[in-house]
Structure formats: structure tokens, C-alpha cells
Amino acid sequence: MTEFSDDTMWQAVVDCDSAYDGKFFYGVKTVGVYCRPSCRSKTPLRKNVVYFMTEEEAKRTGFRPCKRCRPELCGQAPVAGLAAQAKKHMDDHYDKRALLLAELKKLGVTQSHLAAVFRQQYGMTPTRYLGSRREQQAKNLLAATDMPIIDIAAAIGFDSLSAFYAFFKKQAGTTPHTFRVQSKSQVA
Incomplete structure (x- = not known):
């Protein structure tokens, strides 16, 4: 495992940096608990912190896992x-x-x-991902098929044509019809 400097590890603890989760753990001497660097608990005083490269090392030293950040589940993701x-x-x-x-x-x-x-x-967010997924499918269908726009709207889960037009214009910055015309002219 990679060794980090005390300053690097301390900064990761202060910043609650999840990029260091699983790479090292820190223990708080005053409470006897060890945590992930990303733990959102109150930042301890630096003098009360000790670092461990492995979870086993923290346990061997007598520290117990934090109930907030659950460092024992770090590898399970x-x-x-x-x-x-x-x-x-x-x-x-x-x-x-x-x-x-x-x-x-x-x-x-x-x-x-x-x-x-x-x-x-x-x-x-899931909503944004879902929107981008639907937009991409709509663009694929508009560019590659002559399927009526109302059928494309239904195929990607819209109950009304107006809702599909509003969605597509917001996502793509143009109407479905204009997008289709532009995509067909680029191919020709």
C-alpha cells in the first residue's frame, strides 16, 4: 500500500476526501474509534489522531470502527x-x-x-441521467428513422406530444422536427 505523509493524510481528514477511503484509516485516541478519511464526524484535534494503513492495524491497536462512516465496509462499496x-x-x-x-x-x-x-x-442526479438517456434515444430515432415524432415520443415514454416537445427543446435546444431536418441534411 502507498505511504502518505502525515500532512497529506491530515488534509484528507480535514477535507473529508473520499478519494483516500480504503488507502488509509485514522483513529481518534480520545474516543478509541477509527474512521475513513471521508467521515463526516467532527474533525478531531490533530494531536489526537493516529493513522493506519490497514483496518486490521487499527483493530489490533484497540480501536473500534466508527458507527457513522462504517470503515469496516470500505472494501465492499x-x-x-x-x-x-x-x-x-x-x-x-x-x-x-x-x-x-x-x-x-x-x-x-x-x-x-x-x-x-x-x-x-x-x-x-437520476432524473438528469434519465433525461439524458431519453434525449439520446430520441436523437437516435429522429436521425436514423422516418418514424413519426408522436411515435418516437411514445417509444421513449412520453404520454403526450407537447410534453415530449417541451422536454426535447429544453434538453437539445431545438424542436424534434428541426433536429431531424438538420441531422438528415448533415448525412446528405
């Missing part, structure tokens, strides 16, 4: 798995709103928690 499952459901069911909501509900977390986890993993 449950957040990444949850976000990946949600993303897969959105990719598979972006066009079927009721089915998508049912599948996301089966994940067993609240919408706000899922949004936070998804944003942490992919840098955007």
Missing part, C-alpha cells in the same frame, strides 16, 4: 452497487415510467438517498 443497479434499471426501462419506478422501489432505499448515492457515483 455498497454505494457503487446500489448506484449501478439503479443505472441499469434506468437504461433498461427509461421508456416505461411505472415499471422503472417499481424496479427502483425494489432497491429498498428512499428517493432522496438514491439520488444522493447516484450523484456521488455518477456526478448527476
Whole structure:
């Protein structure tokens, strides 16, 4: 494992930097707890902090895992798995709103928690990802087929043509018809 300087590790603790999670752990002598660098608990005094390269080393020294950041789960990455499952459901069911909501509900977390986890993993909210997924599919269908725009709207999960037009114009900056004309003229 890579060794870091005390200053680097301290700065990671102060910044709650998740990039260092799993690379080292820190213990707080006054409470006997060890944490991930990204732990959101109150920043301890620097003089009370000791660093460990492994979780086992922290346990051997007599520290117990923090109940807030759960450093013992660091290698399991449950957040990444949850976000990946949600993303897969959105990719598979972006066009079927009721089915998508049912599948996301089966994940067993609240919408706000899922949004936070998804944003942490992919840098955007599930709503924004879903919008970009639908926009991309609409653009593909508009450019590659002569399918009527109302059928494209239905194919990507819109109940009304006006809602699809409003969505597409907001996302793409142009109407579906104008996009189709422009994409066909670029090919020719």
C-alpha cells in the first residue's frame, strides 16, 4: 500500500476526501474509534489522531470502527452497487415510467438517498441521467428513422406530444422536427 505523509493524510481528514477511503484509516485516541478519511464526524484535534494503513492495524491497536462512516465496509462499496443497479434499471426501462419506478422501489432505499448515492457515483442526479438517456434515444430515432415524432415520443415514454416537445427543446435546444431536418441534411 502507498505511504502518505502525515500532512497529506491530515488534509484528507480535514477535507473529508473520499478519494483516500480504503488507502488509509485514522483513529481518534480520545474516543478509541477509527474512521475513513471521508467521515463526516467532527474533525478531531490533530494531536489526537493516529493513522493506519490497514483496518486490521487499527483493530489490533484497540480501536473500534466508527458507527457513522462504517470503515469496516470500505472494501465492499455498497454505494457503487446500489448506484449501478439503479443505472441499469434506468437504461433498461427509461421508456416505461411505472415499471422503472417499481424496479427502483425494489432497491429498498428512499428517493432522496438514491439520488444522493447516484450523484456521488455518477456526478448527476437520476432524473438528469434519465433525461439524458431519453434525449439520446430520441436523437437516435429522429436521425436514423422516418418514424413519426408522436411515435418516437411514445417509444421513449412520453404520454403526450407537447410534453415530449417541451422536454426535447429544453434538453437539445431545438424542436424534434428541426433536429431531424438538420441531422438528415448533415448525412446528405
